Amino acid sequence: xxxxxQSLFLSVREGDSSVINCTYTDSSSTYxxxxxxxxxxxxxxxxxxxxxxDMKQDQRLTVLxxxxxxxxxxxxxxxxxxxxxxxxxxxxxxxRRALTFGSGTRLQVQx
Amino acid sequence: NAGVTQTPKFRVLKTGQSMTxxxxxxxxxxxxxxxxxxxxxxxxxxxxxxxxxxxxxGEVPDGYNVSRLKKQNFLLGLESAAPSQTSVYFCAxxxxxxxxxxxxxxxGTRLTVV
Numbered sequence: 001x002x003x004x005x006q007s008l009f010l011s012v013r014e015g016d017s018s019v020i021n022c023t024y025t026d027s028s029s030t031y032x033x034x035x036x037x038x039x040x041x042x043x044x045x046x047x048x049x050x051x052x053x054d055m056k057q058d059q060r061l062t063v064l065x066x067x068x069x070x071x072x073x074x075x076x077x078x079x080x081x082x083x084x085x086x087x088x089x090x091x092x093x094x095x096r097r098a099l100t101f102g103s104g105t106r107l108q109v110q111x
Numbered sequence: 112n113a114g115v116t117q118t119p120k121f122r123v124l125k126t127g128q129s130m131t132x133x134x135x136x137x138x139x140x141x142x143x144x145x146x147x148x149x150x151x152x153x154x155x156x157x158x159x160x161x162x163x164x165x166x167x168x169g170e171v172p173d174g175y176n177v178s179r180l181k182k183q184n185f186l187l188g189l190e191s192a193a194p195s196q197t198s199v200y201f202c203a204x205x206x207x208x209x210x211x212x213x214x215x216x217x218x219g220t221r222l223t224v225v
Contacts, residue, residue: 008151042115042201042216043154088153097161098144098169099203099214103153 002026002093006102013110018076020105022089027070029091033099034063034074037086046074046087076107084109113137117202117217124192124224132187132220134202142205143185144169144214145177147198154201160185192224 003025012018024032030051035043049056049063049072056063062075076083089102118133134143141162146154146169156169160179174196176188185204189196199221205214 004153006153042218043203044216045213048213096156096159096167096169097142098156098159099154100156100170101146101154103151 002029002091002100004089004091004100004102006087006089006105008103009106009108011108011110012079014079014081016079018074018079018083018107018109020074020076020087020089020107022072022074022102024070024072024089024091024100026091026093026100027067028094030094031092032063032065032072033090033092034061035088035090035101037088037104039085043088079107079109081109081111083107115202115204115215115217117200117220119220120218121221122223124189124222126192126194126224128192129188129190130192130222131189132200132202132222134185134187134204134217136183136185136202136204136215138204138206138215139182140204140215141182141207143179144203144205145175145185145187146201146203147171148201148219149198157187157200192222194224196222197224198222 033048034046060077064073086104090099144159145157158177163182202217203214
């Protein structure tokens with residue numbers, strides 16, 4: 001089955017850019033997602049990218065996809081303290097028709 | 112618009128007890144999922160359903176059963192709870208396959224088995 005990996009922790013200063021990285025194994029994944037989870041809450045979809053795209057920009061968020069290396073990244077520009085949360089990379093498991101998640105990256109934004 | 116609603120939000124069980132977690136969605140979605148979230152392990156798929164009356168095993172199905180008797184409801188059952196099932200459980204739903212499908216998540220159920 002699909003395997004999705006992320007680093008566990010990232011700390012940045014307010015106003016800096018944050019880059020969260022993700023690698024996956026299934027090259028047939030069609031959609032790749034970034035979800036945000038704030039403490040005690042469910043998961044909120046931030047953005048997604050279709051597998052035939054290299055980049056997608058949505059306000060402060062930029063998603064880069066390198067299909068050859070099976071590498072996905074999320075860049076948050078001008079990171080704010082409100083961006084502190086856990087960020088999950090997820091890919092569509094075409095076999096199960098379900099999302100496979102990475103372990104999540106905890107982003108800590110220091111004032 | 113309620114979206115995905117999970118009941119209950121918190122529960123403490125003794126080892127060996129049984130319980131059912133209820134997930135209800137009001138978006139007429141075909142697909143529904145149960146995940147569990149454990150520290151440092153992300154979300155792992157327990158069971159899922161691709162339509163009313165169907166269920167299928169996910170990554171970690173042992174110790175759980177599910178039913179999808181009505182399209183809007185997906186029930187997760189623990190027949191004999193074990194401490195290893197202490198976790199936060201999330202239900203999700205999504206539209207039909209074949210196009211970008213955003214999965215909508217409930218707020219989670221925090222279950223502690225003592």
